[in-house]
Amino acid sequence: MSNSASDPTDLIDTTNLAQALEKFATDRNWSQFHSPKNLVMALTGEVGELSEIFQWMSEADSMKAGQNPATAQDVKDELADVLLYLVRLASVLNVDLNEAVTQKIKANEQKYPVANSLGVSTKYNKK
Amino acid sequence: MSNSASDPTDLIDTTNLAQALEKFATDRNWSQFHSPKNLVMALTGEVGELSEIFQWMSEADSMKAGQNPATAQDVKDELADVLLYLVRLASVLNVDLNEAVTQKIKANEQKYPVANSLGVSTKYNKK
Amino acid sequence: MSNSASDPTDLIDTTNLAQALEKFATDRNWSQFHSPKNLVMALTGEVGELSEIFQWMSEADSMKAGQNPATAQDVKDELADVLLYLVRLASVLNVDLNEAVTQKIKANEQKYPVANSLGVSTKYNKK
Amino acid sequence: MSNSASDPTDLIDTTNLAQALEKFATDRNWSQFHSPKNLVMALTGEVGELSEIFQWMSEADSMKAGQNPATAQDVKDELADVLLYLVRLASVLNVDLNEAVTQKIKANEQKYPVANSLGVSTKYNKK
Numbered sequence: 001m002s003n004s005a006s007d008p009t010d011l012i013d014t015t016n017l018a019q020a021l022e023k024f025a026t027d028r029n030w031s032q033f034h035s036p037k038n039l040v041m042a043l044t045g046e047v048g049e050l051s052e053i054f055q056w057m058s059e060a061d062s063m064k065a066g067q068n069p070a071t072a073q074d075v076k077d078e079l080a081d082v083l084l085y086l087v088r089l090a091s092v093l094n095v096d097l098n099e100a101v102t103q104k105i106k107a108n109e110q111k112y113p114v115a116n117s118l119g120v121s122t123k124y125n126k127k
Numbered sequence: 128m129s130n131s132a133s134d135p136t137d138l139i140d141t142t143n144l145a146q147a148l149e150k151f152a153t154d155r156n157w158s159q160f161h162s163p164k165n166l167v168m169a170l171t172g173e174v175g176e177l178s179e180i181f182q183w184m185s186e187a188d189s190m191k192a193g194q195n196p197a198t199a200q201d202v203k204d205e206l207a208d209v210l211l212y213l214v215r216l217a218s219v220l221n222v223d224l225n226e227a228v229t230q231k232i233k234a235n236e237q238k239y240p241v242a243n244s245l246g247v248s249t250k251y252n253k254k
Numbered sequence: 255m256s257n258s259a260s261d262p263t264d265l266i267d268t269t270n271l272a273q274a275l276e277k278f279a280t281d282r283n284w285s286q287f288h289s290p291k292n293l294v295m296a297l298t299g300e301v302g303e304l305s306e307i308f309q310w311m312s313e314a315d316s317m318k319a320g321q322n323p324a325t326a327q328d329v330k331d332e333l334a335d336v337l338l339y340l341v342r343l344a345s346v347l348n349v350d351l352n353e354a355v356t357q358k359i360k361a362n363e364q365k366y367p368v369a370n371s372l373g374v375s376t377k378y379n380k381k
Numbered sequence: 382m383s384n385s386a387s388d389p390t391d392l393i394d395t396t397n398l399a400q401a402l403e404k405f406a407t408d409r410n411w412s413q414f415h416s417p418k419n420l421v422m423a424l425t426g427e428v429g430e431l432s433e434i435f436q437w438m439s440e441a442d443s444m445k446a447g448q449n450p451a452t453a454q455d456v457k458d459e460l461a462d463v464l465l466y467l468v469r470l471a472s473v474l475n476v477d478l479n480e481a482v483t484q485k486i487k488a489n490e491q492k493y494p495v496a497n498s499l500g501v502s503t504k505y506n507k508k
Contacts, residue, residue: 010143011147012210012214016138027241028244032246041291044178044432047170047429048429051426055419056423063162067221075222076222079220079227084228084232094194100204101211105147109151117157119156169305171422173302175300175303176302183292186439266397274486290435290444294428294432305422308418321475333470338482343460346444349456354460358458358461373409
């Protein structure tokens with residue numbers, strides 16, 4: 001985790017959030033529970049809750065779920081929960097998320113060249 | 128998604144990453160596959176891959192998984208994949224992730240007051 | 255886990271599978287890794303792989319995925335993997351799956367009376 | 382799904398449960414929601430709830446979670462929910478679960494020969 005000022009070319013800056021979560025856990029003496037193994041399970045729980053919002057929804061309705069008053073707050077809350085645990089997990093693992101996504105996007109650009117990938121979802125499915 | 132310059136008090140800034148993912152999808156004509164419903168399933172797949180790294184690991188070993196040469200690159204890659212789909216999902220749902228986590232942390236501070244929560248993991252488990 | 259003969263009114267009989275998995279683990283000295291916590295993570299990994307098969311598929315195409323030659327074997331394999339870990343997990347937790355699902359179906363019948371639930375998926379979403 | 386009497390050499394018999402779930406869905410006109418894609422998401426939600434039970438628990442405590450009065454009923458309920466959706470999913474996909482697990486165990490016996498696998502959890506992690 002860098003403490004330096006954010007670089008405007010960074011893809012993502014999670015510095016303040018990571019610090020807020022560290023303080024939140026330390027204030028409550030919760031760091032003892034935050035092993036990466038435990039946090040991956042907590043992340044799984046939150047992705048499960050996100051999935052429950054969408055499970056019986058058509059794809060078309062899912063496009064509107066962020067604005068639909070019946071689901072908007074739940075969607076926002078569950079996206080937040082997933083993000084909180086993901087950033088906390090990266091912190092305790094000492095992984096720089098900006099570096100990780102920057103590398104990954106470069107790798108994906110080589111793995112899925114535009115010419116071969118145009119509109120072909122099946123490219124996604126094979127590793 | 129705001130296009131404005133990052134506010135230094137923001138907890139997280141995903142603007143550049145969201146734009147990079149939008150371009151990546153548009154270039155490949157993949158936006159057609161990126162319904163929220165589909166992206167939640169893709170997120171589930173990546174969390175599953177993250178879980179596989181840690182499934183037989185002790186909690187103690189999981190603390191070192193981000194630096195252990197046997198797992199460091201896999202950990203980084205899977206954290207990146209989860210983050211990519213999460214940010215893409217927030218984009219297509221038109222949810223502002225910084226606002227979402229800011230609200231959520233405030234709610235968590237009220238839900239788990241320091242005095243009542245000190246070292247008590249069970250507070251986590253009950254909704 | 256009962257060793258008695260299967261009762262024809264049982265909803266499910268996992269006795270032979272549970273025994274086969276116990277032998278498989280014991281033969282390889284793998285029982286040491288099979289804590290419930292670890293097995294839940296392994297189950298998560300397999301559900302993630304199942305999800306990857308369906309993530310870019312329309313609902314209509316998903317109806318045919320068990321017969322479609324492009325996906326049939328993967329579908330079968332991943333369903334099997336989920337089931338293997340689920341039955342193994344129940345064994346190490348000493349939970350009788352037949353009793354658990356019998357109770358659960360009775361509870362669901364009371365929670366979702368036919369008259370109030372007809373064609374209403376939203377009943378599912380609220381706990 | 383076979384309607385024939387259970388073969389005593391079957392590893393698993395889900396016939397009665399599959400029929401009960403079919404009736405449950407038909408009675409409520411819920412089959413319309415039970416596409417495989419939707420059911421995989423519902424399965425994900427239940428695995429998330431199972432994961433939440435174990436997320437802050439040590440491996441040692443997880444061994445007792447099926448008998449511990451604080452968690453026993455939740456464990457039973459969530460195992461049941463996962464199994465219900467899994468069996469329902471196999472039904473709508475027209476996959477024979479007994480055949481699937483029988484094949485899979487044979488494949489695993491060849492993939493992980495006893496001599497090479499003794500006590501080595503890392504064999505699990507590499508595909």
